[in-house]
Amino acid sequence: MTGSALVNIKLQDVDDNMAVLTEASYQFRVDENSPVGLVVGTVTARDNDLAPYNTVYYRLLDDHSDSFIIDPLNGQYDLDLGARVLDLE
Ligand SMILES: [Ca+2]
Numbered sequence: 001m002t003g004s005a006l007v008n009i010k011l012q013d014v015d016d017n018m019a020v021l022t023e024a025s026y027q028f029r030v031d032e033n034s035p036v037g038l039v040v041g042t043v044t045a046r047d048n049d050l051a052p053y054n055t056v057y058y059r060l061l062d063d064h065s066d067s068f069i070i071d072p073l074n075g076q077y078d079l080d081l082g083a084r085v086l087d088l089e
């Protein structure tokens with residue numbers, strides 16, 4: 001006796017990919033007299049998982065967080081409103 005059956009397979013993703021920045025490094029130029037809140041640039045990262053495992057949150061390491069802020073959701077990099085005045089001389 002032979003027969004066939006249709007089998008539905010539903011694949012479920014697991015969180016097995018890490019977010020990776022789309023550039024190896026980012027360089028942004030900021031003039032010394034730039035207004036606070038200035039958008040300096042945007043960094044982007046990609047995570048090859050499916051939602052919800054591909055959500056990327058951005059944050060700055062501590063040594064940069066006194067002058068710049070980054071939007072945790074879209075990676076936009078701004079001169080912080082509470083930043084000390086940039087004085088590079
Ligand atoms: Ca992931």
Ligand SMILES: [Ca+2]
Pocket residue numbers: 013014015016017048049050
């Ligand atoms: Ca995955």
